[in-house]
Amino acid sequence: MATEVLPEESEIMDSEFTTSEVGESGELTAGNHALPWPASTIDPTLIRWRYLLAIPGVHLLACLAFFPWFFSWTGVVLAVLGLYVFGTLGINLCYHRLLTHQGMVAPKWLEHGLALLGVCAMQDTPACWAAMHRIHHKHSDDRPDPHSPLVNFFWGHCGWLMFENREFLNVNCYQRFTRDLLRDPFYLKLERNMNWLRIYTAHALLFFLAGFAIGWSTGGTAMAGVQFGASLVVWGVFARTVLTWHITWSVNSVTHVWGYRNYETNDNSRNNVLVGLWSNGEGWHNNHHADQRAAAHGHRKWEFDVTWLTIRLLEKLGLVTNVVRPRCWKQAEAE
Ligand SMILES: [Zn+2]
Ligand SMILES: [Zn+2]
Numbered sequence: 001m002a003t004e005v006l007p008e009e010s011e012i013m014d015s016e017f018t019t020s021e022v023g024e025s026g027e028l029t030a031g032n033h034a035l036p037w038p039a040s041t042i043d044p045t046l047i048r049w050r051y052l053l054a055i056p057g058v059h060l061l062a063c064l065a066f067f068p069w070f071f072s073w074t075g076v077v078l079a080v081l082g083l084y085v086f087g088t089l090g091i092n093l094c095y096h097r098l099l100t101h102q103g104m105v106a107p108k109w110l111e112h113g114l115a116l117l118g119v120c121a122m123q124d125t126p127a128c129w130a131a132m133h134r135i136h137h138k139h140s141d142d143r144p145d146p147h148s149p150l151v152n153f154f155w156g157h158c159g160w161l162m163f164e165n166r167e168f169l170n171v172n173c174y175q176r177f178t179r180d181l182l183r184d185p186f187y188l189k190l191e192r193n194m195n196w197l198r199i200y201t202a203h204a205l206l207f208f209l210a211g212f213a214i215g216w217s218t219g220g221t222a223m224a225g226v227q228f229g230a231s232l233v234v235w236g237v238f239a240r241t242v243l244t245w246h247i248t249w250s251v252n253s254v255t256h257v258w259g260y261r262n263y264e265t266n267d268n269s270r271n272n273v274l275v276g277l278w279s280n281g282e283g284w285h286n287n288h289h290a291d292q293r294a295a296a297h298g299h300r301k302w303e304f305d306v307t308w309l310t311i312r313l314l315e316k317l318g319l320v321t322n323v324v325r326p327r328c329w330k331q332a333e334a335e
Pocket of ligand 1: 136140251252256269285289
């Protein structure tokens with residue numbers, strides 16, 4: 001069933017927000033000009049400690065992959081597969097193109113299943129992710145943009161995650177930007193009692209236990225089980241989580257600084273070939289800013305978009321419907 005679009009929601013999706021506006025202070029907000037520190041929305045005294053600790057913490061756990069004791073080829077394969085399963089399906093397809101931009105309609109069982117994959121990428125809840133991203137589109141490279149790299153590159157990449165955003169502390173604002181999602185009890189439950197983090201922890205535990213059982217039965221000792229289980233967690237969960245983070249973050253940082261533009265949007269969004277390839281399609285970011293609801297981000301033939309190919313496959317299988325095509329494709333067909 002399609003999620004009903006509330007008036008506020010359709011405002012957010014509306015193309016009038018395709019381009020950013022000049023900030024309240026009248027400062028130029030895109031191009032080559034540096035954006036001022038977003039003091040109006042960010043209070044440096046409000047550090048988000050759980051992010052400040054979790055981000056370096058998970059990086060350190062991922063670094064265990066450099067120790068041979070934690071190595072297994074199965075772990076490496078799970079890490080590579082996981083980039084697609086949790087990053088491409090969970091974040092790109094579900095969190096971004098389906099839930100945030102409603103570029104297609106999926107049955108609830110599929111939508112919720114894909115959202116759980118996104119939860120296992122440790123990028124916060126679907127509603128939180130969607131709210132931040134909708135604010136980003138509404139104010140791209142303007143002062144209220146939560147993660148413009150025009151402040152500085154590190155800020156746009158992940159620095160922004162470590163500070164409270166006053167705009168986000170406002171419950172009305174939160175409800176306004178994700179009311180459509182939070183009307184679904186499934187997404188509301190993920191918000192409560194850190195349930196999303198419990199799911200992430202449970203999936204990591206599952207990786208370990210499965211590895212432990214296989215390692216013990218094939219290696220003959222409990223220690224062989226511990227070693228194999230640990231290799232699956234270090235590679236298949238921690239290393240993959242960190243890689244997926246940097247892939248997603250590079251869309252926020254790199255593609256608002258370097259690349260070419262197909263569309264003259266008023267923000268600084270770019271199409272970046274490298275990010276386009278390693279993010280499985282999210283790096284065609286200027287295309288995306290110009291046509292936000294389109295489920296395909298690669299608009300030209302050579303702008304390879306694995307996420308879009310996946311959506312096409314799901315559409316052919318009848319699993320998603322009402323797939324929104326880029327306007328430029330529709331215009332080309334009409335001519
Ligand atoms: Zn952007
Ligand atoms: Zn978007």
